Amino acid sequence: MATALLKAPVDEQTEHGYAARIDHVSKSFGRQGEQQLVLDDISLDVAPGEFVTLLGASGCGKSTLLNLVAGLDRPSAGSIHVPGGRAALMFQEHALFPWLTAGKNIELALKMRGLPKGERRAEAERLLELVRLQGAHGKRVHELSGGMRQRVALARALAQDSQLLLMDEPFAALDAITRDVLHEELTRIWRETDVSVLFVTHNVREAVRLAQRVVLLSSRPGRIAREWRVDIPQPRRIEDAAVAQLSVEITEELRGEIRRHGQH
Amino acid sequence: MANTETTGSARERHRTGRDTADSGAPGPVNGPGGPGGNGGSDGNGQAASDLAGLEAGLDALDSKSAARTSLGRVLLTKVLPPVVAIALVLLLWQLAFALELKEDYQLPSPLQVGSAIGDLWLKGTLLEVIWTSVSRGLLGFGIAIVIGTPLGLLVGKVWFVRAAIGPILTGLQSLPSVAWVPAAIIWFGLSDAMIYTVILLGAVPSIANGLVSGLDQVPPLYRRAGRVIGATGLAGVRHVLLPASLPGYLAGLKQGWAFAWRSLMAAEIIARSPDLGAGLGQLLENGRGNQDMAMVLSAILLILIVGIAIDLLVFAPLERRVLRSRGLLVSR
Numbered sequence: 001m002a003t004a005l006l007k008a009p010v011d012e013q014t015e016h017g018y019a020a021r022i023d024h025v026s027k028s029f030g031r032q033g034e035q036q037l038v039l040d041d042i043s044l045d046v047a048p049g050e051f052v053t054l055l056g057a058s059g060c061g062k063s064t065l066l067n068l069v070a071g072l073d074r075p076s077a078g079s080i081h082v083p084g085g086r087a088a089l090m091f092q093e094h095a096l097f098p099w100l101t102a103g104k105n106i107e108l109a110l111k112m113r114g115l116p117k118g119e120r121r122a123e124a125e126r127l128l129e130l131v132r133l134q135g136a137h138g139k140r141v142h143e144l145s146g147g148m149r150q151r152v153a154l155a156r157a158l159a160q161d162s163q164l165l166l167m168d169e170p171f172a173a174l175d176a177i178t179r180d181v182l183h184e185e186l187t188r189i190w191r192e193t194d195v196s197v198l199f200v201t202h203n204v205r206e207a208v209r210l211a212q213r214v215v216l217l218s219s220r221p222g223r224i225a226r227e228w229r230v231d232i233p234q235p236r237r238i239e240d241a242a243v244a245q246l247s248v249e250i251t252e253e254l255r256g257e258i259r260r261h262g263q264h
Numbered sequence: 265m266a267n268t269e270t271t272g273s274a275r276e277r278h279r280t281g282r283d284t285a286d287s288g289a290p291g292p293v294n295g296p297g298g299p300g301g302n303g304g305s306d307g308n309g310q311a312a313s314d315l316a317g318l319e320a321g322l323d324a325l326d327s328k329s330a331a332r333t334s335l336g337r338v339l340l341t342k343v344l345p346p347v348v349a350i351a352l353v354l355l356l357w358q359l360a361f362a363l364e365l366k367e368d369y370q371l372p373s374p375l376q377v378g379s380a381i382g383d384l385w386l387k388g389t390l391l392e393v394i395w396t397s398v399s400r401g402l403l404g405f406g407i408a409i410v411i412g413t414p415l416g417l418l419v420g421k422v423w424f425v426r427a428a429i430g431p432i433l434t435g436l437q438s439l440p441s442v443a444w445v446p447a448a449i450i451w452f453g454l455s456d457a458m459i460y461t462v463i464l465l466g467a468v469p470s471i472a473n474g475l476v477s478g479l480d481q482v483p484p485l486y487r488r489a490g491r492v493i494g495a496t497g498l499a500g501v502r503h504v505l506l507p508a509s510l511p512g513y514l515a516g517l518k519q520g521w522a523f524a525w526r527s528l529m530a531a532e533i534i535a536r537s538p539d540l541g542a543g544l545g546q547l548l549e550n551g552r553g554n555q556d557m558a559m560v561l562s563a564i565l566l567i568l569i570v571g572i573a574i575d576l577l578v579f580a581p582l583e584r585r586v587l588r589s590r591g592l593l594v595s596r
Contacts, residue, residue, distance in 0.1 A: 070492060072488060072491060072492070086492075086494060088492070089492045091485065091488075091489070093485055095485050095486065095488070095489035096489075097486065097489070097504070097507065097508070098589075098590040098591060098592075099507040099508070099510065099586075099589065099590055100507075108493065108495070108503060109493040109494075112493050112494035112495050112499065112503075113493075113494065132316055132319055132320075140589060140590075140591060141590075141591065142590065142591020143591070145322070145323060145325075145326025146326070147319075147322060147323070147326065148323055148326070156493065159493075160492075160493060160494070177322065178322055181315065181318055181319055181322060184315050185315070185319070188315075
């Protein structure tokens with residue numbers, strides 16, 4: 001671990017060939033004897049610069065898996081390796097600190113990353129500009145709209161300068177128009193930076209709209225059921241015929257997974 | 265509606281053209297930027313500025329403008345109601361006096377009480393008496409903050425300490441601090457130490473409990489967000505836990521002040537000695553000793569006014585500032 005911290009994250013990624021390696025990971029909750037298996041033997045690599053969506057119905061443990069990758073919880077079995085240390089995580093709720101301004105929220109992440117005091121302000125401005133919120137540095141969180149808050153949250157996640165960005169249904173609470181715009185923004189930012197994204201959602205079209213690879217999890221316990229490469233060129237739109245076509249296919253598969261649970 | 269749809273499909277064709285990098289058919293005009301289907305960087309640039317414009321529009325539509333209320337409105341909504349209430353109370357009081365519901369020495373008129381306060385002012389003792397009490401109260405409260413804050417942090421963060429003294433701390437809050445006066449007199453005699461002991465026993469539990477409930481109410485999401493960005497351990501306490509629990513802590517401070525002030529008055533009424541400077545409590549007790557009801561009522565009024573003034577001048581603005589900056593203030 002000590003050597004891992006000394007090296008630049010990008011070098012390490014190329015060395016390892018992945019931005020995250022989930023290796024035979026299982027997770028159960030509850031006391032001994034009456035344990036509930038939530039994740040069952042998940043193995044998944046996210047390549048450097050890759051955009052992967054994890055798709056599944058409720059109870060598939062997708063948020064649990066993300067928490068494990070983020071280091072907020074430990075797997076019961078198996079191992080998770082994120083070269084370069086800590087992954088950035090974005091929640092469904094913006095999770096910005098209301099006692100700080102938008103800019104100061106980002107600066108706190110920069111401070112925790114160890115960026116010297118003198119450079120934080122400029123770096124925060126640069127990140128705000130990246131999410132097209134220049135001039136919002138002094139804004140209070142409650143003064144921002146839902147979409148703006150998620151963009152500040154994205155900027156804060158990017159401020160961690162991690163090579164892996166984990167996103168836990170970050171747009172689920174937004175209205176359709178705003179969500180659509182944020183899809184475009186996220187795609188643009190992902191292409192401008194060399195960040196790898198592991199994006200959790202239960203929205204099939206969103207998964208297809210964004211990802212290079214869609215991984216479908218089955219429910220109770222969560223297992224990898226199937227995965228699809230998405231070769232539709234970016235920029236895509238959620239209304240694109242190709243997106244719709246693949247979405248129908250994946251939805252059928254997802255419904256099949258869900259149906260199995262009604263049979264016993 | 266139909267209009268929107270047309271724009272939608274035009275945009276789609278425009279996109280499809282760019283995706284396949286094939287600018288075969290001349291696309292429909294898409295916005296003021298020029299013909300679509302140009303392909304290459306031109307189309308990308310336009311899409312980017314389209315998106316930026318769309319986003320700016322969404323932001324503008326969603327943003328709330330915070331209008332500050334005018335002075336006239338503040339006077340009308342904040343000042344007028346209490347003034348009316350006070351006038352009504354004075355009116356009823358005067359009425360009770362005029363109807364002679366009680367003997368004069370038992371119920372003086374508002375004017376007599378006012379002139380009693382005026383006499384104190386003319387004798388030059390009014391401010392001195394008030395200051396004696398207020399300085400004791402503030403100093404005691406300050407010490408209570410210094411003791412209560414780390415105590416609250418300890419109870420809030422360390423489970424063993426919470427299990428050990430948490431219930432006692434909560435119980436102490438319901439013990440009237442006047443109950444400590446006899447004990448404090450036996451320990452310290454009629455001295456300042458006795459007065460401060462009573463203040464501390466009244467205020468410290470409130471302050472500590474306020475911080476504990478503030479810490480308990482920190483949303484788990486903030487803790488997780490803090491951990492994700494690397495604010496763990498002491499940094500987590502300083503940058504996440506403490507600021508997040510500030511509203512509860514402030515409520516505790518406010519209650520702590522009320523308890524400190526009450527305890528002080530209890531102590532001053534009971535403990536009178538030439539060695540102790542005369543505060544408002546002693547003024548009250550002197551009034552009773554001299555059967556001077558105007559003096560007694562003056563003292564009660566002054567105690568009330570000081571309590572309200574500290575709340576209005578110190579705690580109310582502080583609380584408003586914290587709540588407003590977090591968007592927690594519901595403005596009507």
